[in-house]
Amino acid sequence: MRKVWVWALVLGPLLLALAQALSTERMRADLEALLAQGPRVAGSEAAAAARAYLVQELRRAGYTVELHPFTYSRTRDQGSSLRVGGATFPVMGVAGSPAGRVEGPLVVVPGAGLAADFAGLDLRGAVAVVRRGGIPGLEKARLAAERGAVGLVLLTEEPSGTRFTFGGSSPIPGVTLGQAEGARLLEAGARAVLEVRFLSEEVQGRNVIARRGDAPPLVLVGAHYDSVPGSPGANDNASGTVTVLELARVLASHPIAERTWFVFFDGEEDGLWGSRRFVEEYPGLVQGLRAMLNLDMVGVDVNGRLGIGGSPELRALADCEAVAVLCGGAPGGGSDHVPFAQAGVPVLFFFRGLDPNYHRPTDTYADPALMAQTAQVVRGILERLLR
Incomplete structure (x- = not known):
């Protein structure tokens, strides 16, 4: 208990400042902007519009933004x-x-x-x-x-x-x-x-990469911004996307941003294509990472806690008590951290469970307050990892 108390004294002012800097109203506006596009299926006009919004907001926050293009073959049930x-x-x-x-x-x-x-x-x-x-x-x-x-x-x-x-x-x-x-x-x-019965089609996907400075990253924080056909994808995964976007905003002038890339993956719903292509095409960069933190479905309180799964050494850095967030475990999951883990990178997966609207037309809600809590936990991990 003494260790937790000491950490709370040290990190309390930092986390209080973060709580003041994080804007749930801004996150709500981000959610509305993404949902207004309709289902963000990779390769669609809706995905392109969502991507343009992310690029605009990240550049407004002071980041250098690059698009990482890739192609893959997708099958649709017929x-x-x-x-x-x-x-x-x-x-x-x-x-x-x-x-x-x-x-x-x-x-x-x-x-x-x-x-x-x-x-x-x-x-x-x-x-x-x-x-x-x-x-x-x-x-x-x-x-x-x-x-x-x-x-x-x-x-x-x-x-x-x-x-x-x-x-x-x-x-x-x-x-x-x-x-x-x-x-x-x-x-x-x-x-x-x-x-x-399947119909095959070629898809042009694009990851969005935001960085500060020219140094290679030590940490990558990511979320996928695409959704499945017919689903607005509020929790899956506008929630993770908006959380990473807001975290990038509040860290833009912090030294953490100099060694962290914020990446918004495309094509996750079709088979982790964006993260797989990233790992394949940036092998040197990937091998230099200390951690990859992935946020997927963090806006609905399905399990009554924030699930965090992945590398034990990284999980130990999550001081949930300091920010009064109830945390638990999370499954290995089929999300964008998997290709990084397979490449030997320590990973963490932030996940609040499969809500009843998963992959359905009714996936229209995510709670900015829960997303802000997630951002606080991630911020604390980054502070400890990069200090």
Whole structure:
């Protein structure tokens, strides 16, 4: 307790100054500006308008702003289907899945669908049914394929029709289905016909990079600004985007900004493309980073606390008590910190949980007060990391 008390004495004035500098009204205006564009799907006019807004605000705050262009191939679901007996189920193809039609008996993978749950299963010629979570969906697809499965149905806690990505190329066709409908699968029959129908298109994405000075960064603070089709993306992820933008504003004249880049990633929803391309195209810079801090869905209090996951040595720098923020753990997550972690960079992931409006047209709300709390915690970490 003495250590926490001493830190509070040392950091109290700094954090009070930050609380005064952070503007929830300004953050609310940022949210409204982003939401006014509609769904910010990578490659769309709405994404371009959101990007122009970020560039304008960052330059107004005194940053040098660069656009990092990249291209990738995206698939859109064109009516994927799952028929079992005489019943049809409302599935959605998973981005990264190959297109095609397969059929075979349904086989349920037990438990949470972890690697051990696949051991000993005979999935030859089967359509595997497995719960989403625990390990990446792409790993589940690979495990199923290794056991001989020809297709995969991922049962999700989210409603049917929610869009997901494998974050890579799956060896077998895969779809998602809400657990409520998934409970009826085996009642409908033992044999399934699964068809994944996709349309491929080339996408031009652009990351937004804000920096002060010419020194290479020691820390990167990021968030993705794109959203999925049909969703305004208030919490996912205008909340993280606006938080990083406001943090950049209040740190613009602070020495922290001289060694920190603020990066707004595009193409996250299609498979972490912006962060993946950044890591691939800036290898020297990435290897010199002490940390990558990623903010995704920090505007809705789903779990009653701010989740922080990632490198234990960085997590230890998060003094949530000093700013009266209740913090807990967070999953590894399929967000933009993952490519950096895979490249050996220590990472932290800030996340308040999947709210009921995740990837839905109703994702229209994020709380600036929660976002300001997140910014205070991130600021404290940066102070300790770069002092």
